[in-house]
Amino acid sequence: MVNPLLAWTALFAPLAACVIITLFFLRSKTPSALIAIAGILTSFVCTVLLFLQIFHTHPAVELQQSFAWIHTSTLTIDFGVLINPLAIMMLMVVTGVGSAIFIYSKGYMAEDPSMPRFFAYLSLFAFSMIGIVLSNNFIQLFIFWELVGLSSYLLIGFWYAKPSAADAGVKAFVVNRVADFGFLCGIILLWSVSGVGGERTFLFTDLAGTIPGLENSQLLSTIALLIFCGVVGKSAQVPLHVWLVDAMEGPTPVSALIHAATMVAAGIYLLARTFFLFEPLTAVLTVIAYIGAITAFLAATLAIAENDIKRILAYSTLSQLGLMVMALGLAGPLQGMYHLTTHAFFKALLFLGAGSVIYALHHEQNIWKMQGLLKQMPVTGWTFLIGTLALCGIFPLSGFWSKDEILALAAEHNTVLYWAGTLTSCLTAFYMGRLFWTAFGGKDDHGHAHESPAVMTIPLIFLAILSIMGGLIGIPHFIYPEAAHPELNMPVAMISSGAAILGLVVSYLIYGKRPSRDPLETKLGFIYPVLKNKYYFDTVYGWYVDRVQQGVAITFAWFEEVFIVRFGVHGLTGAAKATGNALRQLQTGLVQFYALVFVLGVVYLFFVMVTRL
Amino acid sequence: MIGLGHYILLSGILFSIGVVGVITSRSVLKILLSLELLLAASNLSFVAFSKFNGDYTGQLIVFFVILVAAAEVAIGLAIVVLMFRHFSTIQADELKDMKW
Numbered sequence: 001m002v003n004p005l006l007a008w009t010a011l012f013a014p015l016a017a018c019v020i021i022t023l024f025f026l027r028s029k030t031p032s033a034l035i036a037i038a039g040i041l042t043s044f045v046c047t048v049l050l051f052l053q054i055f056h057t058h059p060a061v062e063l064q065q066s067f068a069w070i071h072t073s074t075l076t077i078d079f080g081v082l083i084n085p086l087a088i089m090m091l092m093v094v095t096g097v098g099s100a101i102f103i104y105s106k107g108y109m110a111e112d113p114s115m116p117r118f119f120a121y122l123s124l125f126a127f128s129m130i131g132i133v134l135s136n137n138f139i140q141l142f143i144f145w146e147l148v149g150l151s152s153y154l155l156i157g158f159w160y161a162k163p164s165a166a167d168a169g170v171k172a173f174v175v176n177r178v179a180d181f182g183f184l185c186g187i188i189l190l191w192s193v194s195g196v197g198g199e200r201t202f203l204f205t206d207l208a209g210t211i212p213g214l215e216n217s218q219l220l221s222t223i224a225l226l227i228f229c230g231v232v233g234k235s236a237q238v239p240l241h242v243w244l245v246d247a248m249e250g251p252t253p254v255s256a257l258i259h260a261a262t263m264v265a266a267g268i269y270l271l272a273r274t275f276f277l278f279e280p281l282t283a284v285l286t287v288i289a290y291i292g293a294i295t296a297f298l299a300a301t302l303a304i305a306e307n308d309i310k311r312i313l314a315y316s317t318l319s320q321l322g323l324m325v326m327a328l329g330l331a332g333p334l335q336g337m338y339h340l341t342t343h344a345f346f347k348a349l350l351f352l353g354a355g356s357v358i359y360a361l362h363h364e365q366n367i368w369k370m371q372g373l374l375k376q377m378p379v380t381g382w383t384f385l386i387g388t389l390a391l392c393g394i395f396p397l398s399g400f401w402s403k404d405e406i407l408a409l410a411a412e413h414n415t416v417l418y419w420a421g422t423l424t425s426c427l428t429a430f431y432m433g434r435l436f437w438t439a440f441g442g443k444d445d446h447g448h449a450h451e452s453p454a455v456m457t458i459p460l461i462f463l464a465i466l467s468i469m470g471g472l473i474g475i476p477h478f479i480y481p482e483a484a485h486p487e488l489n490m491p492v493a494m495i496s497s498g499a500a501i502l503g504l505v506v507s508y509l510i511y512g513k514r515p516s517r518d519p520l521e522t523k524l525g526f527i528y529p530v531l532k533n534k535y536y537f538d539t540v541y542g543w544y545v546d547r548v549q550q551g552v553a554i555t556f557a558w559f560e561e562v563f564i565v566r567f568g569v570h571g572l573t574g575a576a577k578a579t580g581n582a583l584r585q586l587q588t589g590l591v592q593f594y595a596l597v598f599v600l601g602v603v604y605l606f607f608v609m610v611t612r613l
Numbered sequence: 614m615i616g617l618g619h620y621i622l623l624s625g626i627l628f629s630i631g632v633v634g635v636i637t638s639r640s641v642l643k644i645l646l647s648l649e650l651l652l653a654a655s656n657l658s659f660v661a662f663s664k665f666n667g668d669y670t671g672q673l674i675v676f677f678v679i680l681v682a683a684a685e686v687a688i689g690l691a692i693v694v695l696m697f698r699h700f701s702t703i704q705a706d707e708l709k710d711m712k713w
Binding site: 589591 | 635
């Protein structure tokens, strides 16, 4: 039996932690950390219990508990939880990886005076993210969707005194606003068409029943694309990917939790959760698949020219998210979610490893200023290596299995996408090799880096174990028990492994001897500046905002100044004043004048009465 | 033969004189006097109607009017006295303080 109370507890425990910290512990560091960790661990335990309950229930269950939150005659908005294996899997990722990162943060943020604020934000984020996972309708999901956006903004700009961090927070928020506008339009449109043959509804379960019966696929395609627009923003797909890399200004645990493992994956989860909407629309799916593939490839190329350890990982996240979106676009929510899960493990591991390095090197993030870290920080180094290999898709680590399912799916349906995916894995292996050889390889000449404390290395080991085992514990069978699972596609597996190993070998040949600066700067020729400038996306957006948008804004400001303020506001007050000035002439102060007016009035009334008779 | 119309006509003439007096007089005392004329005019029509309708209600009302008029004069004259003390004048058109 599945107990929905566990889901409610999992949802509200982090919120309670956030409230308690904010109200009582904003000045005490250790208690705030402990409360936040207790909150997320409560969620984790509840999730595990739910997982066990669902695991022992056959066949797969879908349980909904919901109450009317806003109820009028024409509109009902519910607040509830919808528990199914997909949600539980995502919840396991969020709370499991989240717990590891919370514990890690206690070590990483130990020297920061505003650590309680950090944990309050982090708990708020956990609450919002769990809310997204459990939501049973679009409006509730949208609210939590905005809440993760808010906590992301707060956490990116956590070191708000640093202008670049504050700007990055604003950028992330604004870019997401652009996307969420489309998302909201999509939700409202979807609601308006859902009324056929019954009440209009936001509920996933009801929509899943009504949507397939609808004919108008033109309108449905629009809706699906608008909802996908929200995904493009949150999961940072081209062309709205620009915010994710700048978001690395936030503290590293934040990058690991929000901008690698969970929040950016919310878009993928949304697609999988509402896949009933996209399934019949093949044209939309194709668009989604190509956007995913383009993102995967572009981001992988950009990672090659990046020198900041966290930014490299951010590009890698972009690229892997692109692969997941591509899987969804190829009608494979199973493969997408599978990769999401394993990716959450090894990408969180990589970010936490990077954080450990940054912590040891006193906030040095440039990989060309790191050297021989494998010997100085063995735990960090070896777990980072495991994460790297898992990301590259080396057998038998988790990344191999999940990436391979996506590539096998692509090979079945679309050759172009398949080769794009394979090329991306080769590039992935190359830039990860570049990162690893440069930062961790080479001679140990500095020797001033020390291994991080246990509170940071234990989460690393935990995530490393998950990264190794993730492919072998039957995650896909749990998420979609009824789906057919193809055997390992041998040719695809061989080719992708070959591509990954090729990438690693090439990177070893170039970076294995640890050159003091990047040889690619000269070898890539004119391509290098293009990569360095991120394909000029930011430049074009900057130009657009600066010139076009600013021009429009100035025009509107002028219109407002002239028409609204001068004619509208001042015009109205002027008219009122003029009327008053005219009327007060009647106020002569002469009693007899009033008497005269009074008499004339009476005479007039008398006249009217008489003539009426 | 003097009929109701004559009384009404006389009453109207008296009333008009009163109105003109109220509007045109500069002295507050004269205004009060003109007011008495207005009341007298209405009293006259009340009595005339009463007589011609054979109903005493009109005459009854006249007593009330006389009573109220006496009170009004008392208060009015008191106001005039105070006004003279305060403004040293009883000319109505010199009191224009309540102007815009």
